Amino acid sequence: MVNPIYILILSLVIGFLLTIIDKAGRKLSLFFLYGVLSFNVAVMFIWFYQFAFVGRASLMIHTAGFIAPISINLKLGLLEAFVLLLANLAGLMSAMFLFKKLKETHISGLILYLVLIMGVNGLVMTRDLFNMFVFIEILSISTYALISIDENKRSFSAGFKYMIAGGITSTFFLLGIIFIYYFTGNLNLDTVLGNSSMLAMKTGVFSIFLLIVSIFIELKPFPANGWALDVYQAVNSGITSVIAVVNSAAILFVFYKILPLLPDQYLMVFVGAGIVTFLFSNLIGIKQTDPKRLLGYSSIAQMGLVVAAISYTTKLNISQDLVFIMAGGIFINHFLAKAGLFWITGIIKRSEIKDWGILRNNTPLLLLFGVLLFALAGLPPFPGFWAKWEMAKIFVSNNLYVGLAAVLIGSLFEAFYLFRWFGYAIKNERKEESLKPVDFSQLFPVAVFVLITLLTSVWIMIRVYAFDLINFLPVAAVFGMYLLNFLKAKLKAVLAIIVVILYGYSIYPLETALQSLFGIIFVIGSGIMIITTMNRKGKISGFYGFLLMMILSMGNLIIAKSFLSFFLNWEFMTIAAYLLILRGKKGQVPALTFITFSLAGAYLMLAGFGFMPNVLSSNAIINTIGSIEIPLAAMILLLLGFLIKSASFGLHIWIPGAYAEAEDDVTPFFASIFSKTGIFGLLLVAISFIKHSSEFNPFYWLGWLGAISAIVGAFLATFQEDVKKLMAYSSMSQLGYIIASVSLLSHLGWISALYLTLNHFMFKAMIFVAIAGVIHRTGTRQMYKMGGLIKKMPISYITVLIGIIAVSGVPPLSGFGSKWLLYSSMLEKGWYLQAGVFFFASGVSFLYLYRMIHTIFLGQLKYEHQNVKEAPIYFLIPQVIFIMGIMAISMFPNLIIKPLNSIVGNYFASTIMIDGYNVTSSLGHWNGNMVMMVTMGVFIVPLVFLILFNGRTQKVKQFNIVFAAERPESPQTTHFAHNMFSHYYKALGGLTKPRIQNFWNSVSEWSNAIAGLFRQIYTGNGQTYLLHILLYIVVLYIFLGV
């Protein structure tokens, strides 16, 4: 066991000797530098191992042979070891990253670096206030100097600002020490803590305040942090990551150490200040386009959040585990991700996030970048996610709603700018020149940190939350497919199908009633749909992994046993969906919209789950939710979250872009399967609600919302030229039906909802697959550019025909069943006007359905499509399967009605009678089988009649039409397709003005404008920054109310 004091000693000794060693060559001095840094890491690793796994008590080191408080003492406990391990590792890695720089720079750079790391180590370990001051000064001075390692004007000026800020905080710190010494006669932290009653009076608190606030200023709270931002932007990336991460970690630890001095009642000020910092830094962050400055804002925000978390946990005295997950989670997340990202900015060296498309050329680096970015955005399975989860729970249980809201809004801002950045890296229009090969010395640190991030995540999932292996499957799938990247696409598709089948088989025993229905949709449906993707050629890296991730996480939703597991998989699903949308040709903006809305939904749900009671159960929550009473607030928040996924009116902005711009064979997944997760969520909430109905019934309003979604979706679909957008809005409309029928909360209503869900799943899947085939063959999404394809693609046409009959609810196909159930249940419930709206909506749906089938398949075939062939077989297989499905349940409605009746029977008393194929509700009856028979009868009779009576029937071609005695000039001018419903637009188009779109646009504009306003406080002037700091301290003092 090496005494950690040797770290300090060795660093100092080597530091002083370096000037001499350097005479023997830079190699030797570098060897010594790395040697010392590695030594630090090794020592800390051993100690960390000892504390964490062997269970050693924490170590007190007394210097100068005296016992504290007479001498300075150092403490090395689990926390210290942990922080120092990370800090030293970051130090070593940063040094590695700076290898080239250190080779060239003046020897003082190396010395300063060593001293800086030594300062950090000391600062973390020391228990003496004055000693702390000394170390802070050591740290600060070495930092000033290192800032200007690049020797340009901006870094000098940044260093100077840093010095001013450092100077003033040091002054306050010193003042605080003086006062504390005056009151307690001691400077040893433990002793002072022991005598904290001596500081309970106003002046005492003031002295502690001075102490803490100076440390706090060092942590760059908003708005007194202008100096720090300049530093982040101007300084060499390696150094920045040290400043942002290592320095911050040390200062933060000091803050943590001295925080207990402050009486509990004053801690809330720092919680508030931290959250304000988090919110506003992230808000300003959305204005940033320079990646380093952007990361700077993010750093500041994250530090604010950590400060808030630490202050709050200190105030609440909650269990150490939670503190670790909450504060530590955010901290470690920030620590690893930020360091890594700063390094990557150093590698890429592009000062505009728009130019980051260059990253695409280097897959490993892109992967590292992605992992770090997702970690920073607080997505699962990374530590930040768990921290936010716990934070939401704690904040809610202590009624700190404003704080929670601020944190979540801030997180959303952060996610927005991070994903915008990611979007630019993955996708933009420009062609990028190839990236220079990255030095191993630069890549290695990033890789190490990514690895640590992942390991930490896994560790948290297994050790802290004890998740089943099944929850890892989505992530495992991604990595598995990444490893199998060398395989051909078809092989991968087959593999994916096998995985899905095995997965479905393995979760089948876990499923009961309602779960099996959604299991069919999520798992079996996906399995069928994967066949479509087999048409792809080449390797198509990074597709099947995300697809599997989405499918498996959707499957996990239905068997999730806890809210956390549910939410975790929900987030996995969102991530996978985001990445899949981003793959589309013009996927950047839609993907950003999607992830922003999805994350907003996720944060609402997070808050909602915060309100939920803890459940520990061995059964899936969908089965146990009935016994849990969901508080109203949670219900509303959760419903909002689910409504975003099911693209309800007002929250539907993401849907056209996401559906349209995702790749054609992926869109069916979104439209037919992914959208059902929102419905599943709604059912989850509703099941609890029906068992514990409260006075306020959100579902009544949800019913109206569904009706409005249905009608607005239908209207919007009617006026689209883009077939995929048309179908996207159609989905919105159809999901409106489902939302409304779920909200009926009645037996018939739920049968209707589930019937609609299954029906929508099938017809939307087959239509989208058919459309994908058409787009694949014709190469356009604009409907008016197609036409007459029935002759070339008859099977696709039949699919679409059956699909639209099923959508529109025309008997005899299954669509009518859903309409009959819907209206019967609505009238039964007394929702008369809603039923009227649905009648209107289903009428309007004819418009867009006819428009779609006519403009694509009927009318005039274009010259350029004369040689188009039927869609590839891989597109046809799923279509045929779904056609058979639709036909089966149309012909034999009992196949579906009976199971649904028994499923819904678990929640409501049955109100329908099933006699043979005759279904009787309290209002009317419907015999699907007989309808089918009669329809076939009345169809065949005229057909036979016509065949018999028609004279010589000449088959003619497309131009053999009566064209007012002229001949058609070209198919383009003869095909009536573009702006087909102009007359309808004239009459009712006013209803489709993009009001909601405008609303969200103005939300984003206002956020931008406010961000711009706040950003203006950073003038770049050192004196202003100084003023900020002083004013900030005054304001904080006033808030403290001492």
Add this chain to the structure above:
Amino acid sequence: MEEILRTLEQQFAITHQNKMRDDLLFVDVKKDQIISLLTYLKDYAGFTHLAFLQAVDRIEDKKFQLTYMLYSFQLKTNLGIRVFIDREKAEMISIDKLWAHAWQYQRELKEMFGIDFPGSPRVDESFVLESWEEMPPMKRDFDTLEYSIKTYYQRPGRSTNDPKKYMKKKLYNNFAKSPDTGRKND
């Protein structure tokens, strides 16, 4: 009006003037002066409206007579500008820059008389005749009867009568005796 005519005489070398009515005058002008004349009339004299542009085949003089019929809304007067161009090399300056709609007249003249208007838009497209391959049919040296007989299968047995005589004989035997027409015939 007088003033305008005077200006025309002084500035544009009008060769001939003919006043048909108070509000209908014709002037003849040389081919090369037509643009400047029309410009003057349109921009200064208030003859803003080009009513029509048509041609007469003066085969005896070996000339085409082009008539630009202008109208002034202020003076409420029609003014015909006549230009004689060579029949053999029938070519005229296009005035579609002055009156955009003139291109249509010029296109018609090109089709019916073969008068070319270089630079006029779409002047070579067919105007009313589809697939016409003969000489321009309105030229007086084109024998339409001969063409019709050659092309359209005359039905034998058709006879032609002078309407006036025929009517007298066939239908209105006593028409001449009626007091009304009788007096006129005298």
Add this chain to the structure above:
Amino acid sequence: MSITTKALYVIISVIVATIYGLALNGVVRKIYARVHGRFGPPVWQPFIDIIKTHGNNVAISHGIMYYLGPVFRLAGGLGTYLFIPVIFGSVVFSNFSLAGDLLLVMYFIFFGQLGMALGAGEGGHPYSPIGIARGLAQMTTFEVPFALSVIALAIQYNTLNITTIVAAQQGSILNWTLFTNPLAVVAAMISLLGMNMHSPFSIVLAPQEIPIGPPIEMNSSFLATLQTNRGLFGAAKLVLFMNLYFGGAAHANIFVALLIMILKTFIIYMFSVFVGAAYPRFRPEQSMRFFLKWPTLIGIASILFVAYF
């Protein structure tokens, strides 16, 4: 009941309805002519027309969907008719009303329209989709007052079963929906104008602007099929309205009941004929706005009336 008897009954029922529907068309043409001061075609002219179009010895077909379009249309008419019980209490004329209720009938109307729209679409003539686009657009709007009126009925009679609705109206003339729920009847009758596509809502077929609209390419037997459907479908719609709003046709003697049906449906039809003869045609957007204004408000009022008063 054996299948053969049922089939026989259905055939009788269909033939009666078709003949009645076509004759009604003939009568209406005669009436129009008399209004104009003409003799007009003979009443049986529609039958001759159908025989003649069927008798055409050449036909052209644009493809399978085109071929099936008229079949769909007639199947739609047949089906709509067959799901309506024509005469209350009659076995012969009960059709297949066991298969479903009012909702089924309302949605089966679309079956023929959709099929026809597709068939006409394959014809490739631009006027067809123009007519269809107008027709569908107009349909979405006139369905609204009708649907509202049907909802009002469902509230009033607490059922969607047509036979039950008719049964509830028996006894006295004052039991008719016409008198028990006049607002719903007004709304429905206005939407009937749209359904019948008489002027002022005849823009779909607009012979002057888009010659005859959707069926412009239809010829020979295809056209004859459509003409047959015109009679049958028209009769089916009128029978539906009679059942829902005018007490249906019920009498112990089947022929008297048929007479009642003929009388009632004739009067219902005359309503739209008179309106059609008196009013000029709306433009598409005008008719859409019209239906969504007063008729819809009346429909909502009828719902509120039965639901809350």
Add this chain to the structure above:
Amino acid sequence: MDKKDMKNIEKEMKLANEGLSEKERTLFSDARPTPVRPLNKYVEKFLNWARAESLWILGYGTGCGAIELRPLMTSRYDMFRYGIAPRPSPRQSSVFIIGGYASLKTIKRIVRSYEQMQGPKFVIALGSCTINGGMYYDSYYTINRINYYIPVDIYVAGCMPRPESLIAGFNKLKENIKAGKCDGMNKYAKNFDWYKANQKKIIKDWNMPDYNW
């Protein structure tokens, strides 16, 4: 006949459609019209009666004579009482009234519309111009004899004939139909090449298929 012969015959039955560009040829049917064999005598008689009693005229006024069609629909002449009705689409009409002189430009449209009508179809040529050119006999752009281009069933002479004459023409047409004498469609099909040659002789820019189905 073996299969090969059948194929050859089918090939001969195809029209060349030389007036169309290569690209357009795929968009037009190239089938040749064939004469239709009559059905059973009594059936045909019955159908002829129906055809005669339901005459749908194509609403296409080809010349100045079209002005005489309007009064027919008014209450004064009331053609509806004879079962005559206007129809906007050639697909659905059975009578084509050539309303007076037919210019070269019009004959193109006449041929096209005539061929688009479904048989049996009848032609009434109205006015002297359709018979021998009438007063336009020497015009460079007006055809003289309409029956060189499409078969004509009834001529109504005059310039212009009054609506009464037209009704008389209709009644004559009815008689002829009932007597089974109006077989213009088959005549056209049998003498297709002759008609086509005549048409193509005067229509120089033939840009339509040889038979407009």
